[in-house]
Amino acid sequence: MYNFNHLYYFYMTVKSGGVTIAAKYLSVSQPSLSGQLKVLEEFLQIKLFKKVGRKNELTREGAIIFGYCRQMFELSQEMHETITEQIPxxxxxxxxxxxxxxxxxxxxxxxxxxxxxxxxxxxxxxxxxxxxxxxxxxxxxxxxxxxxxxxxxxxxxxxxxxxxxxVPVNLVCTLDKKLETQKRNLSINKVLSAIDELGLHRWVVPSAGFKLRSEINDYFEQNSLKGDIVFESDVIESLTRSVVDKVGISFLPLIYVPKELENKLIYSFGPKRGFWKHxxxxxxxxxxxxxxxxxxxxxxxxxxxxxxxxx
Structure with missing residues (x-):
């Protein structure tokens, strides 16, 4: 009689692309998983894998066994989903x-x-x-x-x-008194230069490696923007708080700051479509x-x- 645990271990090893990931998913050690696969091979009296370069690939017999395992366990998953849909x-x-x-x-x-x-x-x-x-x-x-x-x-x-x-990304900042008096007279194209002239170019940005940080870096380079990075963080909410607390200014997706904008804790500068899309x-x-x-x-x-x- 087949041991279904062994078959499932084999199925997950192939599906995940190797013993390392499968062992992590199955919460077993790699040696233990390898041992279980060996037991299955001995029971079936066939080789399930063959070495090709540095990788293990299925043998012809292994591919046949995997085909049956896939049908069996995918049908089991389908049964689970059907039952789940009936659960309140x-x-x-x-x-x-x-x-x-x-x-x-x-x-x-x-x-x-x-x-x-x-x-x-x-x-x-x-x-x-x-x-x-x-x-x-x-x-x-x-x-x-x-x-x-x-x-x-x-x-x-x-x-x-x-x-x-x-999501539109715009410049967000608190309103300096000088900037507030000029806000209505500023065209979108002059927003950044006005901030630079008023000495408000202290930036808070996401940590290096973040996609939003890369987008900000690209925009800085394309538009020759200057300023000091005074705060960076891998917690997006902390950037919003830093802007509210007047630590600096930032480029942020508008869906991240709706309440702050609504309560006028910070203000958004830029075109309705955003300086770019995130x-x-x-x-x-x-x-x-x-x-x-x-x-x-x-x-x-x-x-x-x-x-x-x-x-």
Whole structure:
């Protein structure tokens, strides 16, 4: 009789692309996983893998076994999804991955909007998890999370980009008295030069390596902007707070600062379309693209972004 654990270990090893990633996903050590695969080979009396250069590839027999395993475990997953769809929303928990380059307050706003669509007793439960884009993409492939929100699109064929928004990025700052008196007379093209003349060119920026930081660097270079970087952070919300506290000025996507703009704690300078567009995606596993809860969350993502983008 086949040991289904051994077959599942083999299936996940092939699907994930190797023992290292599979062992991490399965929460077993690499030697233990390799040992289980060896036991399966001995039971089947065939070789499942062959060495090609530095990589292991499936043998002909291994490919046949994997084909059956894929059908078996994908059918099992389909059964799970069918049953899950029958579970009342109140018993569902949705795991939302958020890139550490995205303002978490923005995603909380999306989740809040999503939950308000349901009666309090029937609302799904939500767990929000942060990490790098690469880590979240891996978790989404293995369905450890249901969706992710990221500054990069999902590239894997196992994943589906549900929505993309292009967010205007403008200059945000508090109003210096001199700048306030001139604000109405400033054309968009003169905003940055006026700030430079008034000596307000102290910048707060995201940490090096962030996509938004790269966009800011490119804009600085293209427009010969000057100034001192007085604060940089890998926490987007801290940039907003630094602007409010007059530590410096910044370029920020407008969907990250709606309340600050509404309450006039800071002001936005620039064209309505923004100096440039910052893109944000929400993605899911292809196996979940028909899931009503996942699609409801993606729709909320779009609904929250739309009015903020059109300001």
């Amino acid at each position: 929303h109140a018993y569902r928990r949705i795991y939302v991955g958020v890139s550490n380059e995205i303002a978490h307050s923005f995603v909380v706003e999306v989740i809040s909007h999503f939950l308000k669509k349901y009666d309090p007793q029937l609302r799904p439960k939500v767990t929000m998890i942060s990490g790098t884009h690469e880590k979240l993409e891996e978790q989404l492939r293995f369905r450890e999370i249901d969706v992710f929100v990221s500054q990069l699109s999902a590239k894997s064929t196992d994943l589906e980009n549900l929505e993309k928004v292009e 893109r944000i995606w929400i993605a899911c596993n292809v196996g979940n693209q028909e899931d009503l809860i996942v699609n409801s969350l993606a729709h909320s993502f779009k609904e929250v972004c739309s009015p903020l983008i059109s300001r």
